[in-house]
Amino acid sequence: MSLFSFLQKHLQKLHRRAYPVNYTCYNCQAEVFNGQIFCSDCKDLVPYNTLYCLKCGRKILQYGYCMDCRHTLPVFEKARSLFVYEGQAVQFIHAFKNGNPHFAQGFAKEALSIVRREFFDADFLTFVPMTKQAKDNRGYNQSELFARSMSEMSGISVEEIFEKKRDTPEQKNLTRSERQNNLKGVFHVKHRSICKDKTVLLLDDTLTTGATANELAKLLYGAKAKKVYLLTVASVVLQKTPSTLP
Ligand SMILES: [Zn+2]
Ligand SMILES: [Zn+2]
Known part of the structure; x- marks a missing residue:
């Protein structure tokens, strides 16, 4: 072990002692002792995303690609998410975006195994920006907090690559091409040179239509990134999956 990694490890330990992630279950507030974010009872209730599209990471019912990806492949290499955006996960995301920034640490802790399994070759992390x-x-950007917590836990650095110049109207009632047009010129790459030939893991709280992630992936590829991955806390199930077809 090098002196640097020795010091880093011990500093992380001290940091964890000074700022413990939590001692209570995120869902029911029962006491937990093992550093997990859910107690064993709640773990069964929380909608973990276990069977998902190999490309976009949204929940599906059969192994493979979802209908949407079979129709049009997203620009990013692949996406994964910790939860399906339903049930309890909807409440978690809502809380995370409305005054409970500490959720970032718990989500990062839970999603760390996904990063280690799927995104181990990422050179750095970045996050979906908000306008100033x-x-x-x-008071905070939840995606940034998620990325910074993940950086602490995974040891992968985080870079603030993007700037968001203006807010956009709601995306969800627009068609695919309207959504892409809606995002034209909204985001700006602040640090192009550090993207060159790099594998970038983009983090966000929720994958909804996917238009934002797609636009940011395009910009990263435009800045010569080698690969773009996406990790979100939750992902919305699209309507036209095989499960909903007659
Ligand atoms: Zn619980
Ligand atoms: Zn898909």
């Missing part, structure tokens, strides 16, 4: 005004209003 939106961040001032909320």
